[in-house]
Amino acid sequence: MNLEILIVEDEFIVANDLSKTLQKKGYLVTGTVPSVEMAMISIEKKRPNIVLLDIRLRGKLSGIDLAKKLQKIGIPFIYLSANSNKTILDEAKKTKPYGFLVKPFRAKDVLVALEIAAYHHKHSFDYQHQLQSKIEKELSLITLNGTRWEDVFLDVAKAFQVTIPIDYLQIALRSLNTKKNKILGFYRTGHKEFQIIGINELENISNLSKNDLEKVFRDHESSHTTAIYENELLEDLVVKNSLVKLIVDSFHVQSLLEIPIVGDTDHLFTLSFYNKKEKLFGSELLWVLTNLSNRLRTIVLHLTESKLIEENFQEVIPEKRKPILKKKQSEEFNEIIGKSSALLNVFEAIKNVAPMRTSVLVMGESGTGKELIAKSIHKHSGRDHHPLVTVNCAAIPSDLIESILFGHEKGSFTGAAEKRIGKFEQANGGTLFLDEIGEMSLASQVKLLRVLQEKEIEKIGSNVTIPLDVRIIAATNRNLEEEVEAGRFRLDLYYRLHVFPINIPSLKERPEDIPLLVDFFISKFTSKQMRFSSRVLKKMMNYQWPGNIRELENYIERSILMSPHEIIDDLYAPLTKKTANFNVIEGAQILSLEEMEREFILKTLKSSHGKISGKGGAAELLNLPTSTLNSKIKKLGIRKKEIFSEE
Numbered sequence: 001m002n003l004e005i006l007i008v009e010d011e012f013i014v015a016n017d018l019s020k021t022l023q024k025k026g027y028l029v030t031g032t033v034p035s036v037e038m039a040m041i042s043i044e045k046k047r048p049n050i051v052l053l054d055i056r057l058r059g060k061l062s063g064i065d066l067a068k069k070l071q072k073i074g075i076p077f078i079y080l081s082a083n084s085n086k087t088i089l090d091e092a093k094k095t096k097p098y099g100f101l102v103k104p105f106r107a108k109d110v111l112v113a114l115e116i117a118a119y120h121h122k123h124s125f126d127y128q129h130q131l132q133s134k135i136e137k138e139l140s141l142i143t144l145n146g147t148r149w150e151d152v153f154l155d156v157a158k159a160f161q162v163t164i165p166i167d168y169l170q171i172a173l174r175s176l177n178t179k180k181n182k183i184l185g186f187y188r189t190g191h192k193e194f195q196i197i198g199i200n201e202l203e204n205i206s207n208l209s210k211n212d213l214e215k216v217f218r219d220h221e222s223s224h225t226t227a228i229y230e231n232e233l234l235e236d237l238v239v240k241n242s243l244v245k246l247i248v249d250s251f252h253v254q255s256l257l258e259i260p261i262v263g264d265t266d267h268l269f270t271l272s273f274y275n276k277k278e279k280l281f282g283s284e285l286l287w288v289l290t291n292l293s294n295r296l297r298t299i300v301l302h303l304t305e306s307k308l309i310e311e312n313f314q315e316v317i318p319e320k321r322k323p324i325l326k327k328k329q330s331e332e333f334n335e336i337i338g339k340s341s342a343l344l345n346v347f348e349a350i351k352n353v354a355p356m357r358t359s360v361l362v363m364g365e366s367g368t369g370k371e372l373i374a375k376s377i378h379k380h381s382g383r384d385h386h387p388l389v390t391v392n393c394a395a396i397p398s399d400l401i402e403s404i405l406f407g408h409e410k411g412s413f414t415g416a417a418e419k420r421i422g423k424f425e426q427a428n429g430g431t432l433f434l435d436e437i438g439e440m441s442l443a444s445q446v447k448l449l450r451v452l453q454e455k456e457i458e459k460i461g462s463n464v465t466i467p468l469d470v471r472i473i474a475a476t477n478r479n480l481e482e483e484v485e486a487g488r489f490r491l492d493l494y495y496r497l498h499v500f501p502i503n504i505p506s507l508k509e510r511p512e513d514i515p516l517l518v519d520f521f522i523s524k525f526t527s528k529q530m531r532f533s534s535r536v537l538k539k540m541m542n543y544q545w546p547g548n549i550r551e552l553e554n555y556i557e558r559s560i561l562m563s564p565h566e567i568i569d570d571l572y573a574p575l576t577k578k579t580a581n582f583n584v585i586e587g588a589q590i591l592s593l594e595e596m597e598r599e600f601i602l603k604t605l606k607s608s609h610g611k612i613s614g615k616g617g618a619a620e621l622l623n624l625p626t627s628t629l630n631s632k633i634k635k636l637g638i639r640k641k642e643i644f645s646e647e
């Protein structure tokens with residue numbers, strides 16, 4: 001282990017002890033400094049791999065101020081703090097530390113935190129290389145000769161979009177001599193699809209007049225530093241820069257990554273990646289983009305030298321006002337319905353991570369489609385000729401987990417009457433989906449961690465080890481960080497799994513996907529041309545959907561079942577006396593939906609005197625195939641006795 005570490009700590013004794021411990025363990029300490037200013041000097045002299053950072057420091061600036069600088073220049077850090085004030089901790093958390101150690105800590109805690117950070121560092125390093133070579137490959141495919149400059153930039157946007165989540169890409173060219181700007185935007189309308197946004201479109205979107213917009217463009221000062229802007233950093237920039245404000249306001253942006261590229265002696269060229277979500281751009285992207293700047297420079301130089309870009313940079317924009325295009329459902333991910341930008345980010349994350357071996361942690365509320373995402377990762381992974389094996393961790397008792405995951409030989413323990421092939425072995429070459437990982441007991445977590453580290457299993461009762469080539473996807477609807485804090489989830493396992501997190505947005509965060517989902521589920525449940533009235537659809541769009549897509553799916557199925565008309569204009573399930581308001585969130589809503597469905601089917605069965613199929617049977621009355629009704633009766637546990645009982 002030869003990580004180089006800088007210690008920023010104003011308590012001399014703590015700093016000194018720490019330095020000694022680290023050196024004893026073979027780490028290289030690049031310096032121990034008591035203030036932010038001295039830390040920056042030390043970093044200039046020798047860039048460390050990681051910084052151990054106290055929050056309260058000597059001087060005006062705090063550890064959090066330094067963290068923001070480190071974040072900008074892409075150096076990972078771990079906080080050391082005696083301060084447990086919630087506001088400070090929350091602020092510290094926003095800077096995305098690699099770890100957090102609360103004083104007083106043991107030497108062992110620091111070593112574990114560093115080991116985890118090193119693991120992440122290595123993985124993010126591998127990941128950065130993979131990202132870089134992917135973008136490089138895409139950029140190298142761009143044709144420069146004989147194409148229009150806007151097609152070149154469109155290809156640049158697409159090349160980046162493969163790996164960088166972009167909602168809006170802005171390209172700004174500034175002549176350092178004349179101080180003139182040429183600015184153009186690309187708004188993402190689908191997977192690898194963009195619409196060019198110039199002054200005319202912005203006029204349409206922003207309510208500013210063309211004159212005002214021209215002034216904003218003229219006065220814009222392109223950035224000279226590569227940096228990520230989120231939260232306060234973005235707020236500060238918005239105050240200073242009217243163009244950034246315009247884009248942030250028009251497209252509801254929460255994060256920005258900027259990279260300046262020096263072209264010839266006269267031109268500075270800035271690429272600005274905007275996204276509607278926060279926490280999307282990590283320091284690894286800064287590293288990747290910095291490494292790619294030469295390739296980008298070649299492209300820019302070609303365009304400026306050929307004068308193509310100089311002459312008609314903004315003229316492609318048709319004079320006619322153009323509305324922003326409607327986004328389209330991705331064809332590549334046609335099994336996952338939705339086209340909101342929150343979901344497009346998920347598609348891009350899937351595309352990026354699918355071909356790698358990296359473990360993926362899928363997080364999202366219940367019913368958001370985590371299993372669907374896991375299936376999609378497997379489908380796009382190149383491992384899809386091998387199985388995707390699912391394990392529901394909540395359903396396995398700790399004493400059985402070893403046998404279920406690793407298998408056992410016949411007679412290896414009492415009750416092992418037959419040999420069992422474990423889930424890991426079944427998934428060899430393919431993917432193991434560990435659903436509800438947050439429910440796994442601590443004892444089981446240790447066993448799982450061991451396999452993940454050793455990449456081989458030993459069946460119970462056998463001393464033969466089986467090498468494993470299994471891709472792990474874990475999913476949870478719990479906040480695993482909170483579980484770690486509460487001592488219910490192992491920190492080391494969390495970091496193992498958290499290498500590539502994917503957050504699935506809840507349905508209330510993407511109401512624009514509801515109409516598409518509604519169409520999809522209607523055609524799933526009926527061949528009739530049914531639809532919801534606009535009144536009901538509007539209510540559905542305003543509803544919170546605590547059970548997310550699963551709840552929506554159930555609701556649609558039920559409405560189809562109950563509506564006598566092809567245009568569904570009644571609010572069936574949630575609008576009972578119990579929940580007279582669609583906006584009320586009720587914990588037990590999914591259950592009550594089921595209960596209501598049960599009651600309705602039971603009533604129909606009573607009226608058909610228990611007859612299910614044929615003329616006058618419940619299936620006909622409910623307009624359902626007999627097989628569907630039968631399986632519903634079974635699923636809902638409706639018994640004959642109930643049908644024939646008097647109320």
Ligand SMILES: Nc1ncnc2c1ncn2[C@@H]1O[C@H](COP(=O)(O)OP(=O)(O)OP(=O)(O)O)[C@@H](O)[C@H]1O
Nearest residue numbers: 336337338365366367368369370371372477549550
């Ligand atoms: N984007 C989507 N398009 C179409 N169907 C979807 C979508 N997302 C979820 N579904 C459907 O919603 C239901 C719930 O999805 P899924 O089981 O994947 O959710 P989950 O997040 O794993 O839930 P839980 O946490 O409760 O296990 C499934 O029937 C799934 O097919």
